[in-house]
Amino acid sequence: MPEPRIVIIGGGHTGLTLALRLQRKLRSGEGRITVIDTQPHMTYQPFLPEAAAGSLEPRHVVVPLRQALRRSEVITAQVTCIDSKEQNLTATLADGTSEHIEYDVLVVVPGSISRALPIPGLGDVGVGFKTIGEAIYLRNHVLSRLDIAAGTTDAQLRKRLLSFVFIGGGYAGIEALAELESMTRYASRDYPTVSPAEMRWVLVEAMDRIMPEVSAPMGRYTQRRLEEHGIEVKLNTTAKTLEDGHVVLSDGDEFDADTVVWTAGVKPHPMLEESDLPRDGKGRLECTAKLQVRGTHNVFGAGDCAAVPDLTSSDPEALCGPSAQHAVRQARVLADNVVASLRGEPMKNYAHKYAGSVAGLGLFRGAAEVYGIKLKGFPAWLLHRVYHLSKMPTFSHKARIAGDWLLELPFKRQTVALGELHEPRAEFVKAANTRGLPSPNNRAS
Structure with missing residues (x-):
């Protein structure tokens, strides 16, 4: 009997955690694992703010999939079609060719992408905050x-250059804003002609509070801490237009800004639209508590792109939130259920009561609410680092991150812009096009 093929679409935190657990639990000959993702690495997104602020080396917050998954096949490609009835999918490889891949078990965990709104100018001046490339770009840009x-x-x-706008007051926006403001304030020590008081940091949030993931009192505490550092928090406010960097807000405020960061929510990966799998009104996969996609026996889902019932809620319609906390725990249950399905054993329901949240608000500052216990300031900041360090895949990456943090104690934070990273050929092209440069035909061989 041929070895069953387990195909995992998505090499993010959920996909990597799942594949690592399957590698440990599957016996020889029970199944071969294939992981498909458009990137050859996993990015640990909770560490993106610190990578952007220079507290962490960017390479240390990404895990190369081929390096971590020695016993799995890793394919760098974009899945363009899923046919669950025929049990196959189509993937476009990096060279542009298409490949049809058959599977016995399919796990769909592609994650989410930024949910942009049709705001004039957003696509021209805005930048998201979901990838390591965006984090590095923002650091250099700021x-x-x-x-x-x-x-x-x-x-x-000067006023335009020193105006920074963040749209979206969830965890991603708050942490990115706080870390970059802290870094810029620190960097201003090396700029005698630039004062932190000249900088304008604006947080725009459409709801009547920030950080809906925590209780209202903790949200208000976080808002006060941001305002203490000169950050303007505009609640019940939306961006009407951002054309040419001219920011027009719904509260009537208008100003020019050279930096606009969009962190106002996410949506399921659009790849799901090219499948025949059932989805809910928000485009997420409809899943059972066993993490099976409804109406199938060999297709599973988890993470941001999956609508999974929350069995710990008194509301029968409640679904698990799109958090890293749920995604990682779902990955573990999902791996166990895949193994159980291959062995003909009963599968488990996923049930996890939300433990709470931790957030970093810049160096030595944080806010946390875990199992009803509220922590503020340094203890919350320390808990934030310890928690996420424990969740970072692979021991080598844990060690590298801990090393980055320890080096911050005796040495100054490195604050230097490397903008040429985004246009590495610009100087050479300029030199090559300079009048008088010998043409290739006239050069000595």
């Missing part, structure tokens, strides 16, 4: 604004 502002005598340009 620091380069200080470089330009320090050398200009144009008051209007």
Whole structure:
């Protein structure tokens, strides 16, 4: 009998955790694992704010899939079609060719992407905060604004350069804003002509509170801490237009900003639209408590893209929230259920009562609410680091991250813009196009 093929679509935190557990639990000949993702690495997103702020080396918050999954096949490709009836899928490889892949068990965990709204100018000036590339870009971009502002005598340009807007007051937006503001404040020590008081940091949130993941009192505490550092928090406010960097808000405020960061929610990966799998009104896979996709026996889902019943809630319609806490725990139950299905054993229901949340608010500052216990300031910041360090896959990455943090104690934080990373050929192209450069035909061989 041929060895069953287990195909995992998505190499994010859920997919990697799942594949690692399957590698440990499957016996020889029970199944071969294939992981498909558009990126060759997993990004641990809770550490993106610290990577952007320079507290962590960017390479340390990503895990190469081929390195971590030695006993699995890893394919870098985009899944373009899923046919659950025929038990196969189509994937477009990096070279543009298509490959049809058959499976015995399919796990769909592609995660989510930024949910952008049709705001004029957003696509031209905005940047998201879900990938390591976006984190590195923002770090270089924000620091380069200080470089330009320090050398200009144009008051209007200076004001625009030193205005930073974050749209979305959930965890991602709060942590990114707090870490970048902390980094920029620290970096301003090296710019005698730029004062932190000149900088304008604005958080725009459409709801009447920030951080809906925690209780209202903790949300208000977090807002006060942000405001203590000069950050404007605009609640019940939306962005009407962002054309050419001119920000127009629904509260009537208008100003120019050279940095606009979009963290206002996510949506399921659009790849799901090219499948015949059942989805709910928000585009998520309809799953049972056993993490099976409804109407199937060999297709499973978890994480941000899955609508999984919350069995710990008194509301029978309640679903698990799109948090890393649920995603990782679902991955473990899912791995056990895949193994059980291959062995003909009963599968388990997923049930986990939400433990709470922790958030970093810049260096040595944080807010946390875990099992009803509220922590603020340094204890919350420390808990934030310890918790996420424990959840980081692979021991080597844990060690590297701990090393980055320890090096911060005796040495100054490195705050330098490397904008040429985004256009590495710009200087060479400029030199090659300079008049008088010998043509290739005239060069000595």
